[in-house]
Amino acid sequence: IAGITQAPTSQILAAGRRMTLRCTQDMRHNAMYWYRQDLGLGLRLIHYSNTAGTTGKGEVPDGYSVSRANTDDFPLTLASAVPSQTSVYFCASSDHALGPQHFGDGTRLSIL
């Protein structure tokens, strides 16, 4: 079934550790996005990529990095995790920047 796959589903991580959240889509969508969702707040954009080889900063990029080596994969890396990065992380993709976004099932990340 076509869609977006995120891994891991959930993770508990010690502060200071490095962590990469994986995201793969098989819809050949050009644009991909990483969001975090915290209770009481809307989805907040961390980083985005409008096409393979390009990336951009969203609303809350500090402490996170991304790469887009090909169309399908868009990993998100936390270089040195801090407790404030405890959140649910969603990866999404869209055919183009103005198209509806399709979401993965999310990664629930707890930083202790």
Add this chain to the structure above:
Amino acid sequence: GQNIDQPTEMTATEGAIVQINCTYQTSGFNGLFWYQQHAGEAPTFLSYNVLDGLEEKGRFSSFLSRSKGYSYLLLKELQMKDSASYLCAVTDSNYQLIWGAGTKLIIKP
């Protein structure tokens, strides 16, 4: 600054009609989306409005007034499975989605 406002929570009765409002102030406008998100799940796309007026899709309709910075999502013949959060999002001048915090809709039998 950019801002999207929607009620935090609404309650409605099974079989009834409910209207969820969304007001926005953004730098530019390139369309408005509504998404549904069940608890513990990912958001799923419901509707898209870029021109003023009403877009109807089955039991769900979405309305947009660009001059007023206002939209609503209308849900008819409510079913228990419609209990979810409804997220309003606006595409700004940088083609990025700005999201509201969501409206939690509780359906009672």
